[in-house]
Amino acid sequence: MQPENCSENSQLYRFLAENGMINVGAYGFPGAAMQTLCTSSSTSYHNNNYHFESSVITDMTPQDRALAALKNHKEAEKRRRERINSHLDKLRGLLLCNSKTDKASLLAKVVQRVRELKQQTSELSGLESFPSETDEVTVLSGEYSSDGQLIFKASLCCEDRLDLMPDLNEILKSLHLKTLKAEMVTLGGRIRNVLIIAADKDHSVESVHFLQNALKSLLERSNSSEKSKRRRILDRKLVSQ
Amino acid sequence: MQPENCSENSQLYRFLAENGMINVGAYGFPGAAMQTLCTSSSTSYHNNNYHFESSVITDMTPQDRALAALKNHKEAEKRRRERINSHLDKLRGLLLCNSKTDKASLLAKVVQRVRELKQQTSELSGLESFPSETDEVTVLSGEYSSDGQLIFKASLCCEDRLDLMPDLNEILKSLHLKTLKAEMVTLGGRIRNVLIIAADKDHSVESVHFLQNALKSLLERSNSSEKSKRRRILDRKLVSQ
């Protein structure tokens, strides 16, 4: 083996070990044996001192730097795994899963559960069909259909007025949104609109937020038209952002 | 290196390669170089024929068997990864996440989302406080409290009768469940019960299902007492299962 071929770290390790440049202790080269050492005891790992740890930062040889980088990398990867696994454990708690349920099955249950819950909330929110006293804008986070379109539900409740529907259509048109289904209920001068909307695959997620903002400003505009001019100027800002 | 020390597969690989017992092709020993080959093209992997693939199963040498096992292991692990990742992709779709959101962040959002949705459904289901016309049993999947107890909500809607509450208490007692809070609404001879319940850490998850079944059979029993004897017999079956 020749030094100039040691581009890979495992080879670097072996090269250094074979030339007595690092202290490998009782075990062989770290690629195979150090793993067992680390897993057997997490505390002993920190006592496992490479010689570069006692040297000053300024005079690190290239080998030292490579080793330090490798150590960093190893530890960062461990932290990443722990982060992911801690979230999986939280999900096990939320879904009432045994702590022994394997990752794949757990995630399958999570997918199923999220679908169920979303459908439940969607159905339950559809029950409030009569216009409420307070103004409301709700855009329920939707789901991607099989053909890649994003389907979601938007609900708007406000004072009824003549140019509300033209304004609403204008917003949907400008955001390239298609209305699949629309429910309108008016009562005592107020109106509730529930729309099932499809978005192109291109702008889907952004469109949801744009629509939410547009509907909010539409609602604010309805109110401001009966109030001061100062509010109307503020509303313009909301629209443009 | 000596043959009897080759308990590890990577060492086995190298030993076999160095003695010309396997065809390693242009690259070195598989532990390092084969990985790059596999990632560069998934189809070429299947064309990457070890010599044992052409031999008959009956006359496999120990080396062949070890290699076959290693190959199986490798492929199984790949399938496992794909299974997990496909579920993660589904979750990305459900949460409207960019396909580039990393696993940890995605899972954090999933945890948050499940909590939100559970709270929403719990709140919304609490709104239907008046007894409905139809009989209902709902046991909402709960959540583990900080001290390890499982807290969940159970809802029961049926004809009111004198011995309903004693029966209900009997069920809760036999399952070692503690009632933290109870709401009762009666209207027109019907009753709706909403209970917040705590379960011991020991039987928590099972208790939820037992309670669901017990409540269902309690409800069936209430109906059957006003109806034919044939139904009552059927109900017994339901209870015992």
Add this chain to the structure above:
DNA sequence: TGCAACACGTGAATC
């Protein structure tokens, strides 16, 4: 014995 699931360290890619 073999299979399934896991944690690990590593190389590569992206920023």
Add this chain to the structure above:
DNA sequence: TGATTCACGTGTTGC
């Protein structure tokens, strides 16, 4: 560069 994320192959453990 260095930090971060991912897929991969491997060793190990429990059924």
